[in-house]
Amino acid sequence: MPTTPPNDDAVAPAAPPVEARCNACPLRRHALFEEPTSEEIELVQSLKKREHRLQAGETLIHEGQTDAPLYTLLEGWAFRYKTLSDGRRQILSFLLAGDFIGVQQKMGDAAAHGVDALTDAAFCVFQRDSLWELHRRSPTMGFNITWLTAHEESMVDDTLLSVGRRSAEERIASMLILLFKRAASLQADAGREGVPFPLTQQHIADGLGLSLVHTNKTMRKLERRGLHRIEGGRLYLRDVRTLARLADLWGDGRPPQRPLV
């Protein structure tokens, strides 16, 4: 550990009043049941223990760690992953501002997955048992959390479909669209000028169950076809329609009825 961390000041920034923070919490961007009342905001506020900042590449939760608290991603990107003992890594999901972290592990149990920061990032820290407190004191918030958790699962479901049944080309098309949408929804301009895209090709490969080399070759192909562009850490979708068709992604609506045979 360096005796004089280069930017230790990040650990104790000129902290804005915490209250303002919770009011502007990105968590509220999620399509929640209803707007939280000021009482509820206060409740969350009171459970919040502190903030925690990481630099890109640092790890928030180690795989197998036993005492991980609960977090909320305040800003930046992160990802959850699992590894095999020989080092093979699978990224389970990417986390954007407003996502929950650590509900998966039963209290007092070992974390089933690690969490690393993808960019410099800020997290809100909660005690593990505040999950219970929240449920007890605000059923509404409790309900929102189970819904959020379920939503998280449905994203993993999507990835599993990709990794299990889509070709490399299809997987990448699918991931680009899905990540673009998520990132765009956090922006005012809805991604008209592209969205921030901090993943390296290694992250993409590990998220899609592909090798780095094959990921690169496939992405170049898509790029040459004019479907997308990644430049200066931003992702631009140039032909969403074709990408969506490639990924077999049903826009927003229901799945098209497919012929019975």
Place this chain on the structure above:
Amino acid sequence: MPTTPPNDDAVAPAAPPVEARCNACPLRRHALFEEPTSEEIELVQSLKKREHRLQAGETLIHEGQTDAPLYTLLEGWAFRYKTLSDGRRQILSFLLAGDFIGVQQKMGDAAAHGVDALTDAAFCVFQRDSLWELHRRSPTMGFNITWLTAHEESMVDDTLLSVGRRSAEERIASMLILLFKRAASLQADAGREGVPFPLTQQHIADGLGLSLVHTNKTMRKLERRGLHRIEGGRLYLRDVRTLARLADLWGDGRPPQRPLV
């Protein structure tokens, strides 16, 4: 449909009083926070709308269905899946007695996945908004549900690791162990005489992102090595240690510290 099914009596058995049913609900086998109070049981009881029975192969929820209620699997096996428009199917998870079904979809939204019965099965049916009722009227139960949902996700996480990063052999070893454990935990003898195993090789293939043929060849290899046996619809693990080593599965404990390089 046969005019006189051999055991049609299963469809309308001498129904035990519903109360008895909820008391003996397999959901209670889950390592919940605490034993539910009789009040809580009564609450669940009151929200339960009816029971629903399916025969093996029938579908409970169609992909894209918009009005699916909430279910609980009372007995039998089922599975959740997604398909691509050309028919490729990925099984997301297998459901055993005591599992929740349908929390994933936002109310009023389209089901993101289908659910089929794997064996003859019985389900408890709840109205969609009873999820909210439950939270409102019993924070404890609400908490349990978010925990259960999170647990479901961690199972999908495991599968994603397998499908993304494990070889065919490793995937199968891993699935056999995990399913064995789940099935064994529902039995009194903890699986000493094997556990029921209703999956066809097609289900295994679809659950692991493999082709049917390769699944078969790989399973035969493992079987010839004496690692497991499937016979008469039951699964017997004959060499768990080797299977676990193959799957790189950390028994119950934490992951072994792996060398830093």
Place this chain on the structure above:
DNA sequence: CGACGTGTTGATCTCTCTCAATTAGAGTGG
């Protein structure tokens, strides 16, 4: 300027898929 991290590309290699057939068992009808 050399060390790194990330992105690219070409050349094999191989695990897994697809295609084809065959076997075995359960259920049906004559």
Place this chain on the structure above:
DNA sequence: CCACTCTAATTGAGAGAGATCAACACGTCG
């Protein structure tokens, strides 16, 4: 009791998508 049908399990052979191995290009950084 036997022919017929269907589903699930098996096995062999050939094809291919994606993995692995090797270099090299580029930009950043101490």
